[in-house]
Amino acid sequence: MRILITGGTGLIGRRLCQLWLAEGHQLYVWSRSPQKVKGLCGEAVQAVAELNELDQVKLDAVINLAGAPIADRPWTQARRRLLRDSRIALTERLVSWMAGLADKPDVLISGSAVGWYGDGGEQILTENSPVQTVDFATQLCADWENAAQAAAAQGIRVVLIRTGLVLTSSGGFLSRLLPLFRLGLGGKQGSGQQWMPWVHLDDQVALINHVLHQPEAHGPYNACAPEPVRNQAFAQALGQYVKRPAIIPVPGFVLKLMLGEMAGLLLGGQNIRPERTQKLGFEFKYKTLESALAGL
Numbered sequence: 001m002r003i004l005i006t007g008g009t010g011l012i013g014r015r016l017c018q019l020w021l022a023e024g025h026q027l028y029v030w031s032r033s034p035q036k037v038k039g040l041c042g043e044a045v046q047a048v049a050e051l052n053e054l055d056q057v058k059l060d061a062v063i064n065l066a067g068a069p070i071a072d073r074p075w076t077q078a079r080r081r082l083l084r085d086s087r088i089a090l091t092e093r094l095v096s097w098m099a100g101l102a103d104k105p106d107v108l109i110s111g112s113a114v115g116w117y118g119d120g121g122e123q124i125l126t127e128n129s130p131v132q133t134v135d136f137a138t139q140l141c142a143d144w145e146n147a148a149q150a151a152a153a154q155g156i157r158v159v160l161i162r163t164g165l166v167l168t169s170s171g172g173f174l175s176r177l178l179p180l181f182r183l184g185l186g187g188k189q190g191s192g193q194q195w196m197p198w199v200h201l202d203d204q205v206a207l208i209n210h211v212l213h214q215p216e217a218h219g220p221y222n223a224c225a226p227e228p229v230r231n232q233a234f235a236q237a238l239g240q241y242v243k244r245p246a247i248i249p250v251p252g253f254v255l256k257l258m259l260g261e262m263a264g265l266l267l268g269g270q271n272i273r274p275e276r277t278q279k280l281g282f283e284f285k286y287k288t289l290e291s292a293l294a295g296l
Helices: 011-022 034-041 077-099 136-154 172-182 201-212 231-241 252-267 275-279 289-294
Strands: 002-006 026-030 046-048 061-064 107-113 157-163 165-167 198-200 219-223
Touching: 002 011, 011 026, 011 034, 011 201, 026 034, 034 046, 061 077, 061 201, 077 107, 077 136, 107 136, 107 201, 136 157, 136 252, 157 201, 165 172, 165 201, 172 231, 198 201, 198 289, 201 219, 219 275, 231 289
Parallel strands: 002 026, 002 061, 026 046, 061 107, 107 157, 157 219, 165 198
Antiparallel strands: none
16 A cells, blocks of 8 residues: 555654555655654655655555644643644645545544543543533644544545553653653642543554554544543552552642643543444454553
């Protein structure tokens, strides 16, 4: 297959490149830093600086994973613009470009996040659940999904991957927590009762590959293990993983003072089930947090 990837130099994109190169697919990565693509993604990957370089290429699939990290720094006005531009404006450019192709891709698989649901409290949420609360993160995800869904009017199959916290041994969410936990400074955040949907990187990559090859797959799929945990249980499991106590809590008001509205990402949560994902026949390799941490 000929596959175009945005965000290909990121954590998930690099692993997808490894998988699909090994399977013999022809890969293109659209990047702001095309000179870095081969070093990060593989020598056989073709870097793309401008989409019109592919006007004459018959693509089978487009994987849209681009987006500035949402939790790296507080949401100033400038940061909010960057978060929206790197997701929504980029996706709109991508869909607009595909509209001009005579021979369109069969499928667009586009990133999203569990933030789409907002803070769900104790409510069990599936892909069919409505938005629970509205804030900047929910609106960001909604607009991102809507921008991708516009490709359906072109006859392109659109799949939306709503991702939880991605667990990996290098980079991502854990890379920011592990140093504190290894020093014995880890613990629950806020009440510790909020739910934390998570997914092992291997399962995240496998799910994207799964929906690529399922012609009936369309719409949203939760990329979250079937057994979410509460924040306090997550902290305890991570403490056991690094063999350190996890008993130093971070009060909610401190997080709000430090992070502003972004604190909602840590103090709120979603008790999510991957209902449509499992009905599609996808089997999670890592169903429990303990097995995921052991597998890192």
